[in-house]
Amino acid sequence: MTRYRRIDPEITRRKFVNWALGVAAGITGLSFVTIVGSAKPVNRETPDKLPPAEGDILVYADGAQVGKPIDPKNLEPQPTRAYPQAKSGDGQPLVKSGDTNNLLLVSKFPEAQLKEPTDLESTAQGIVVYSAICQHLGCPVNWRNVDQTYLCPCHSGVYDPKQGCKVIGGPPPRPLPQLPIKVEGDQIIATGTFLIPPYGISETDFEEYKERAEEGNKG
Template sequence: MEREDPKVQKERRLMLTLLGTSVGFATLSALLVAKDLVPKQSQSPDRLPPQVGDILVHATGHTQGEPISPDALPLGGPFLLAYPMDPKTGVVRSGDPKSTLLVLRLDPKHLAPEVARYADQGVVVYSAVCTHLGCIVSLWHPNLGVMQCPCHGGEYDPYRDQVVAGPPPRPLPLLPVKAEGSKLVVSGTFSGPVGVVG
């Protein structure tokens, strides 16, 4: 059996190394190009979460889509269901249930400090998405002053931002607002994650 010249062996190893490196770079380049060809998921404006500067509007009823006036909110509840609206485009962010909000006016003297810092003139805004299974909190108990989820009876105290009954693992997150004239304007982001957390 004839032995291969060491110089030829060295050249062959070099060629294989160069070929492997070239294939590796070609694969990497193809992946980078392919990544840019995949359409990026975009959120339409109606599916975005509340944005700073959005105005709160009625979510239901004959006033649906109209701005909520702080003065029109009855002191001590009940809450109103609301959506945020982009004031520049008029797009109501109702395309994602996580943008459903509970708006109510409470006596500022009775608000816990952690709630008062998100409120303006006693107006507080909570996410309406129950932290248990993601249902919409839609019941108000005037005698108890609590918000309730109709699915499994979870109850939330809006004065203290606490779960007071039922299975929800954590309170509803607060959304900071400011009263600007006859409108309520979003002034920050939610105090925590909205809805069910993995």
């Protein structure tokens, strides 16, 4: 005859309670992980990420004079890398180096060599300024001395800085954005933000971009 062992109900209750607590803890932990994992950091715009704007002074982006205003007399066709510098709320210099698109190329040519579609009214003394970021996939462009063009090293996009940085080779969909400038004394000063959308900014978003530039320097 098969003998059945009687199960102590107290032991059964304890096992059930422990099992239930374990499941609950697992669900709670999973929910917590899910919530934390799905949470996205808030993308807060800091002043150094604001677009170039009217009144910004162009300063050296690298080299021995990094952060100092660029002297127009020291420029040549081979571009100098620059950032726009504004003033912070407390009046201190604020270099806008937090946004990749704010890296600039500053070239100086004989004025007669600058042709449309360059916006000639946005140049000064043969100085022309563009965003350094390729309009294809966002790589910084370099100087190609053999034909005085800007060359993207990633996918061989070629821009002509003497003709509004129009695309003359490779896959970029549009020119590098020109930054309007003027010369005052020994400084180069922006008279506005980019004339066309920089990399990653659509035509639709460009109006908001320009508003950010204008409002940023007011703050």
